[in-house]
Amino acid sequence: MPTTLAKKLWDSHVVRSTPEAPDLLYVDLHLVHEVTSPQAFEGLRLAGRKVRRPDLTVATMDHNVPTRGGVRAADELSRKQMEVLAENCRREGIPLHQIGSRRQGIVHVIGPELGLTQPGMLIVCGDSHTSTHGAFGALAFGIGTSEVEMVLATQCLPQNRLRDLAVNVEGELPLGVTAKDVVLGLIGRTGISEGQGHLVEYRGSTIRSLSMEGRMTVCNMSIEWGAKAGMVAPDDTTFTYLERRPHAPKGAEWDTALDYWRSLRTDDGAPFDQEISIDASHLEPHVTWGTNPGQVAPVTGRVPSPHSDTDERALRYMDLKPGTALADISIDRVFIGSCTNARLEDLRAAAQIVAGKHVHSSVRAMVVPGSTSVKRAAEEEGLDAIFKAAGFEWRNAGCSMCLGMNPDILAPGERCASTSNRNFEGRQGSGGRTHLMSPPMAAAAAITGHLVDVRELL
């Protein structure tokens, strides 16, 4: 019977399946960070259990690391959390990329760049943006801390089957329109809960023509419309990205793996429970105006009239009036970073807009590379010089102002053009106001001092 990619991935990880219990799935890679793991390790220790497969577990520090000044710049509780992670990893023999080390970075940036993220794998992490890894044709989703403990102890996870949803994106992206706009446009259409209970496969010519970075941006935001996971079938773009990465298969094993990876696609005629189609050829750059990612509009548009209590509350929080042109909204801060948009390609796209220009005098702007490796690579090609010359701050890798759990936060009332994934109230700092957009759009906003259609600067 023709089968979807998601079903193939699921079925190949079933250890045990019975009608009366959820399927028991085997986890190929468990990513761990400092914030959602301490209680899991503690639970393990109290029960006298050990980590079953430390060799299939990788830890990093990202959420509360300061992006300048090193570990000393962290507050006491953050430092404690990092120390506890280091101690847990030492005790259990788990490899750790700690602050200051060569490969440290945001958990969803380092997995792919180290070649740990591969097609066909089942990947989990105590973090909702784990869906990012689906860009490689992996089944990847976020879990809670109790589930982290389960995976540490057993390398398995009981899960109920989910429904299949296809998002078909067709057409060539217009100039100035990016993967971020594809996914923001999608969420604007579906709302923020349509994906609940689904495994999503992104398909179609637009997706096929995206780089791995672009596919990661799209899959990353699957959770923002409620989906459990998002994925893209692997193809030559995927294989080229992976080849020669540190953890990618080598020699004869590469060939065997490749044969298998090529089978990881949805069979013709395989049924989906739901399908959504999007024409990307007329897509415009998008920005959010509200306090969830579904409250979004093309930058050429206006702040809409509220349709619900949620909209009204959002406008009040964002201090916006219906009918205001989005391009008339002034900003105070710019954040280029996060697991959504802080890979080398994202920084290149932003640098292209910034080159030879200067950040607007009323704006404070920063670039936070997604990983220490991204930072190094960007410096090698001189991107840091471009940003610094334009007046951007150039920081060390981490989650930074995506969630403001570290020294990088918005002050109350500050308005930020951000390449991250969540514009919830207070996400970037209590009282802070977030507008989500692509890296080129954020770069353009930094230059002009207000939200602006990046196509005017091209």
Add this chain to the structure above:
Amino acid sequence: MEAVSKVTGRMAPLDRADVDTDQIIPKQFLKRIERTGYGPFLFFDWRANGDFVLDRPEHKGASVLVTGENFGCGSSREHAPWAIKDAGYHAIISPTFADIFRANAYKTGILAVTLPDRQVRHLIDLATEDPTTEITVDLERQEVRGDGFAYRFEIDAFARDMLLGGLDEITLVERHAPEISTFEAQRPAWLPSAG
């Protein structure tokens, strides 16, 4: 985990949709390494703004949170249900929950129950008009009942058993150790190992 079969008490009506976990427990409180002590920080920013519905005297001591659709969307932080439970709410009723939140709530021993919009609306109205109204969320009989009404709810059978039995899921999975080992032995050699 402690077994839980029913929760009886007053309701706290949080009449909002799409309440995300950043609101339930803001990130500055995720730095603790314990599972407890989050209660005082529940809805921290909303409470700080004053006159937050959950803080009104008439809703103090409520044990059932009744709220709008898509509750618990956003971050996977299990600190969200920990905070809710710490603050004394042992059941949550909503038309829909975000997937990860619901799983986390069950692991925390919270009865996260879905009812149709119309019935949730009825409960919110009841709690608002007469805050002393008590209801019972009965997991065994799968119903939410009060004076003059009983609403049936559906729940995943396995989750129900886990909650009713107060079972440790890890122990259950460990019973399948032989099957796990067999599966493990057949994994392809090319799969990455971090060690």
